[in-house]
Amino acid sequence: MSIEAPEGTHTDLDSAERVHRRDGSAVLRVSEAEAFELAGDPDNPDDDERMILNMGPSHPSTHGVLRLMLEMEGETVLRTKPVIGYLHTGMEKTGENLSYLQGPTNVTRMDYAAPLFSELAFSLATEKLLGIEVPPRATWIRMLMCELNRVASHLLFQATNGMDLGAVSMMIYGWREREEVLRFFEKVTGLRMNHNYIRPGGVAADLPDGWQDDVRRLLDLIPPRLDEYDTLLTGQPIFRERLQGVGVMTPAEALALSATGPILRSTGYAWDLRRDEPYLAYDQVDFDVLVGTYGDSFDRFAIRLNETRESLRIVEQILDQMPSGDYRTQDKKVTPPPRARIDDSMEALIHHFKIFTEGFHVPEGEVYVAVESPRGELGCYLVSDGGPNPYRMHIRGPSFVNLQTLPHLMEGGLIADAVAVISSVDPIMGEVDR
Amino acid sequence: MILAVDPLLVDGIDLAVVLIVLLKAGVAFAMLLVSAMLVIWFERKLISDMQNRIGPAMAGPWGILQTLADGIKLFFKEDLLPARADRVVFRLAPYLSLVPAFVAFAIVPVGGDFTGGGDGTVSMFGRSTFLQVADPPVGVLFFLALSSIAVYGVMLAGWSSGSKYPLLGSVRASAQMISYEAALGLAIATVFLTSGSLSTHEIVVGQSATTWNVLATGIVPFWIFLIAGTAELNRPPFDLVEAEQELVGGFHTEYSSMRFALFFLSEFMNMITMSAIAVTLFLGGPAGPIVTQRLAWVWPLFWFFLKVMAFLFTFVWLRATLPRLRYDQLMDLGWKVLIPTALGWFLLIATLDIARDLGWPTVPVVVIGVLVLWGGAALLSSAVRKARAERLEDAEADRDERAGTPAGHGEA
Numbered sequence: 001m002s003i004e005a006p007e008g009t010h011t012d013l014d015s016a017e018r019v020h021r022r023d024g025s026a027v028l029r030v031s032e033a034e035a036f037e038l039a040g041d042p043d044n045p046d047d048d049e050r051m052i053l054n055m056g057p058s059h060p061s062t063h064g065v066l067r068l069m070l071e072m073e074g075e076t077v078l079r080t081k082p083v084i085g086y087l088h089t090g091m092e093k094t095g096e097n098l099s100y101l102q103g104p105t106n107v108t109r110m111d112y113a114a115p116l117f118s119e120l121a122f123s124l125a126t127e128k129l130l131g132i133e134v135p136p137r138a139t140w141i142r143m144l145m146c147e148l149n150r151v152a153s154h155l156l157f158q159a160t161n162g163m164d165l166g167a168v169s170m171m172i173y174g175w176r177e178r179e180e181v182l183r184f185f186e187k188v189t190g191l192r193m194n195h196n197y198i199r200p201g202g203v204a205a206d207l208p209d210g211w212q213d214d215v216r217r218l219l220d221l222i223p224p225r226l227d228e229y230d231t232l233l234t235g236q237p238i239f240r241e242r243l244q245g246v247g248v249m250t251p252a253e254a255l256a257l258s259a260t261g262p263i264l265r266s267t268g269y270a271w272d273l274r275r276d277e278p279y280l281a282y283d284q285v286d287f288d289v290l291v292g293t294y295g296d297s298f299d300r301f302a303i304r305l306n307e308t309r310e311s312l313r314i315v316e317q318i319l320d321q322m323p324s325g326d327y328r329t330q331d332k333k334v335t336p337p338p339r340a341r342i343d344d345s346m347e348a349l350i351h352h353f354k355i356f357t358e359g360f361h362v363p364e365g366e367v368y369v370a371v372e373s374p375r376g377e378l379g380c381y382l383v384s385d386g387g388p389n390p391y392r393m394h395i396r397g398p399s400f401v402n403l404q405t406l407p408h409l410m411e412g413g414l415i416a417d418a419v420a421v422i423s424s425v426d427p428i429m430g431e432v433d434r
Numbered sequence: 435m436i437l438a439v440d441p442l443l444v445d446g447i448d449l450a451v452v453l454i455v456l457l458k459a460g461v462a463f464a465m466l467l468v469s470a471m472l473v474i475w476f477e478r479k480l481i482s483d484m485q486n487r488i489g490p491a492m493a494g495p496w497g498i499l500q501t502l503a504d505g506i507k508l509f510f511k512e513d514l515l516p517a518r519a520d521r522v523v524f525r526l527a528p529y530l531s532l533v534p535a536f537v538a539f540a541i542v543p544v545g546g547d548f549t550g551g552g553d554g555t556v557s558m559f560g561r562s563t564f565l566q567v568a569d570p571p572v573g574v575l576f577f578l579a580l581s582s583i584a585v586y587g588v589m590l591a592g593w594s595s596g597s598k599y600p601l602l603g604s605v606r607a608s609a610q611m612i613s614y615e616a617a618l619g620l621a622i623a624t625v626f627l628t629s630g631s632l633s634t635h636e637i638v639v640g641q642s643a644t645t646w647n648v649l650a651t652g653i654v655p656f657w658i659f660l661i662a663g664t665a666e667l668n669r670p671p672f673d674l675v676e677a678e679q680e681l682v683g684g685f686h687t688e689y690s691s692m693r694f695a696l697f698f699l700s701e702f703m704n705m706i707t708m709s710a711i712a713v714t715l716f717l718g719g720p721a722g723p724i725v726t727q728r729l730a731w732v733w734p735l736f737w738f739f740l741k742v743m744a745f746l747f748t749f750v751w752l753r754a755t756l757p758r759l760r761y762d763q764l765m766d767l768g769w770k771v772l773i774p775t776a777l778g779w780f781l782l783i784a785t786l787d788i789a790r791d792l793g794w795p796t797v798p799v800v801v802i803g804v805l806v807l808w809g810g811a812a813l814l815s816s817a818v819r820k821a822r823a824e825r826l827e828d829a830e831a832d833r834d835e836r837a838g839t840p841a842g843h844g845e846a
Binding site: 074 | 677757759
């Protein structure tokens with residue numbers, strides 16, 4: 001039986017072209033029909049044993065809808081081509097039609113495992129354009145929530161990484177701990193994910209009463225569980241065998257591919273925006289930037305595990321240093337009047353109405369602000385034409401950029417290594433496709 | 435000498451004998467089917483406990499009917515046949531997987547009093563017989579043969595699907611099951627040496643007369659059997675054949691409806707059979723103290739059940755704890771560790787046997803034997819190291835050759 005190639009595709013590749021495409025350093029840029037042509041031609045006795053394996057977009061370990069075309073020889077991956085766009089919803093374009101106050105609702109859906117970071121980057125960029133300062137309490141609340149979000153995101157990584165390697169119990173354990181953090185988020189923001197909590201001008205609401213107890217509970221709960229992960233995974237010989245020496249990368253390669261976050265740090269290059277280009281109040285807390293030695297998947301696993309501990313250390317310091325005061329700026333242009341005033345004052349009502357319908361106007365200009373998300377440098381580039389909506393909004397998604405490292409990391413590994421590598425790059429497809 | 439003949443068949447065959455044999459086969463079949471369903475429930479419930487979740491809870495008390503519900507659901511699903519499948523083989527494969535799982539259980543003695551020199555004979559409708567469906571003189575070889583046939587089920591299923599993931603799964607399956615069969619066979623061979631018989635019944639009788647084979651063969655073959663058996667069953671951490679995260683469903687990716695259910699069932703039946711064989715070969719089969727004289731026949735069944743459950747628990751426990759091995763690591767473990775160890779241990783046991791027969795002093799024999807084995811191990815590991823170094827050199831040379839283009843640029 002044969003499958004008919006769709007019309008308009010090359011089916012008449014002569015043999016020299018085929019040899020070139022397969023053996024030379026030609027870019028693997030073929031349609032599925034062509035791939036089929038190249039891979040399986042039972043009538044051609046000279047055909048070697050390579051095949052193109054299509055992994056995804058629906059595959060248990062492609063983290064959503066990533067699609068990989070693997071050129072394989074037996075189980076060995078020769079070349080990889082990631083194909084993206086299956087989750088593309090045009091969020092950056094949507095951002096141009098939303099006011100600055102509505103912006104966080106949009107960007108929060110990009111990296112759905114670490115939504116607060118997108119909100120933070122967008123809000124910081126907007127504030128930079130506006131030229132306003134947020135009150136210290138808002139800054140510290142943002143920092144608290146972001147570090148807890150980093151914990152949640154890294155826990156999610158531990159869960160999926162374990163699952164991808166076949167340690168299915170780890171999946172449940174990771175999610176169990178992450179759920180505890182999300183429960184706190186729900187208490188503070190009203191939602192487990194997609195919070196829309198960090199907004200231009202501050203945060204949506206003050207921390208609820210007794211938040212210290214909730215945070216302390218998390219600080220007591222999570223570290224022992226992380227030690228359990230150490231017992232279950234870090235010291236486990238099969239686990240180490242599966243990750244050590246898999247997907248190795250040098251600092252030069254990582255820099256050439258613009259990789260950031262744990263992938264860059266795993267190569268031994270200490271780069272963390274929180275320390276190197278401090279934003280919020282990170283210069284007032286004490287934490288270590290963790291680096292790896294070999295740049296392999298195990299280093300990336302270990303860095304994330306220990307960064308969780310570092311984040312909890314930061315949270316502990318925030319708990320002691322949290323200032324009192326306003327949780328959002330009192331700049332009338334950005335912040336709507338309190339609910340009680342609306343009943344008394346016609347001006348307040350109009351003001352409220354304007355902010356939530358038209359939105360506030362932002363001075364002309366362009367700005368780029370980057371924060372250190374759990375996956376690397378998350379940047380927000382905003383261009384304003386003076387109106388209430390951004391003229392252009394672009395998010396530099398670390399998942400998107402880090403995804404470039406996949407073909408390099410996977411080369412020469414087995415298919416099981418490919419799965420481990422995808423997992424250790426930890427892409428979030430919502431952020432890749434935007 | 436006639437080896438191990440069921441007393442039922444000694445006096446010739448009449449209608450009653452045929453009926454008893456049919457009854458035993460029928461009961462074994464039904465019990466295996468029911469217990470496979472219960473084992474599925476047991477595994478799901480147990481792993482749920484280990485993972486902090488509830489597991490099946492809705493179908494029947496404690497969700498005990500969940501498997502039945504799943505079976506009914508699968509039965510009414512559409513039976514898809516991929517367009518590029520080899521139709522005949524595709525349909526045949528599930529049965530090739532299921533039948534050996536059933537048949538292999540026939541040689542397992544599940545009950546009978548083996549205490550105090552008893553030979554496990556029970557009385558059934560006035561005839562004396564063994565509590566096992568069949569006791570062929572080559573029982574254990576029969577088991578090995580059937581487990582080899584089971585490879586075909588998995589391999590052909592993957593090959594005939596006409597799809598890439600199942601194909602990779604079936605390639606893994608054939609390599610894995612054939613390599614681990616060697617280790618499995620060598621581990622069992624030490625049992626032959628100590629028991630002097632291939633009949634499962636004789637092996638159990640021999641163990642109750644002296645000591646359980648797990649000690650008589652010196653633990654090591656038992657461990658090898660356990661590891662190789664897990665690999666043979668394609669259970670985690672050796673479940674590369676169906677590795678969900680890599681190969682989607684492995685060899686059964688393209689299967690649906692009842693054909694999938696058959697694979698599922700056969701996997702769990704294989705698990706029960708493997709546990710039962712392990713109990714028979716190493717842990718004295720149904721042997722155990724008869725605590726009460728009333729209902730004395732229940733006790734051997736109880737002990738057998740308990741031992742099998744211990745194995746089933748272990749399998750589930752492994753699944754909940756361990757990550758999956760990679761293909762090359764699996765092969766390394768099989769060929770470089772398990773097979774040499776099993777072979778070395780086999781030779782050691784054989785040497786000791788001969789030494790005992792010839793009246794040689796034990797201590798020097800053991801010392802020399804261990805030294806020889808140690809030397810062999812050193813030779814083997816140095817060979818492995820050298821091969822590895824050469825391979826790495828080759829890879830290095832390859833990389834240097836391609837070093838013209840910076841990594842990650844332009845390619846792929």
